[in-house]
Amino acid sequence: MITISQLEAKKFLLKKHFLFGKKTLNSKADILSFIKQVGCLQYDPIDVCGKNAELILQSRILNFNKSDLYEMIYQDRVLVDYFDKNLAIFPIEDWPFFARERALYSERGRSRDEIDKVCSEIIETIDQEGPKSSSELEYAHKVDWYWGHTKLSRAALELLYFKGDLGIHSKKGTIKKYDLMSKLYPVEIISKADPFPDLIDHLCWRVLRRIGAVGMLWNKPSDAWLNLRELKAAQRKEVFERLENEEKILKVQVEAIKEPFYILSSDLALLNSVLGLNEKSERVEFLAPLDNFLWDRKLIEAIFGYKYKWEIYTPEVQREFGYYVLPILYRHDLVGRIEMVCVRKEKKLVVKNIWYESSFKPTKGFQTQLGKSLAAFMTFNACESIEIN
DSSP, X not given: OEEEOHHHHHXXXXXXXTOSSSOOBOSHHHHHHHHHHHSOEEOOOOOXXXXXXXXXXXXXXXXXXXXXXXXXXXXXXXXXXXXXXXEEEEEGGGGGGGHHHHHHHHXXXXXXXXHHHHHHHHHHHHHHHOOBOGGGSSOOSEEEETTEEEEHHHHHHHHHHHHTSEEEEEEXXXXXXXXXXXXXXXXXXXXXXXXXXXXXXXXHHHHHHHHHHHSOBOSSOOGGGTTOXXXXXXXXXXXXXXXXXXXXXXXXXXXXXXXXXXXXXXXXXXXXXXXXXXXXXXXXXXXXXXXXXXXXXXXXXXXXXXXXXXXXXXXXXXXXXXXXEEEEEETTEEEEEEEEEEEXXXXXXXXXXXXXXXXOOOOHHHHHHHHHHHHHHHHHTTOSEEEEO
């Protein structure tokens, strides 16, 4: 077992996530490489100052343009949006590994009697006429669906998407157009058999993927395991023991933290590179609320001493901070949080509030870097001015 200090743990995680030192990623190829490393980016459609996946990339990719991600998903089609850690974006080459997820939706779902009656007809219509949105199909009456009473056309399209028969052809705002997966992606990828039909083999792959997504994780309940329905305590224990015995993961003890962590064996060189590292990073970054780096918030609290709760679903009167608040990273610490809103009609970025941790005192150096990061964030959101309240 390797023992490291909390500072070394911080630097390891930040380097793993390309959040330490100067930004070196700057192209579509770099975006794809980063997503392959972390497995997936969690998708969320809410857009206050950028969608979650876009916010993740803007903090790593120099001069990131939102259109690059859209093109990679819906034009280049090297990425696909589907379920991983909840709804996510991942490389299309990983599609076969999620056969279990698709099979699950083939067997379940609300209002299946009504929906199943129209699915074949919808597939035939799309095959003959091309991509369709729910408003372009004539199934207007409503059925009981996951999000409440929903038009039959929407429920049927979504079920076919969940099952893997349809994929998202394009998006415009909240409107999605669906097409046959066989028309969107190479048949040799989407028709490939499940590489891990055995449950434990599959869970080993998923756990390795999640450890790689965060950088280090512990063998305990965690939000980082979301959507791994079959990973109960007994299965998790078996998986960790097997992965450690096969030398695919390494145990790491962080000083002053009782529970050990695990990293990918392939990250040992990266870990060794931060041992005794005196290098400082002057970057200020605003992190996405569902950033892979933040997936295990108890881990972040243990290592960084920083508590973060996404208060978007917290009633306003109960919020400690705000509706859509982003953590602020400076050097190797999470030093505060910021609430920003993009007023698109006015092309203006409004900084509603900034809260600093009680242990942090902003310096002139920090203020300079903060100003640069706000200017970059303004450009990222296609704004032309900043208003600071």
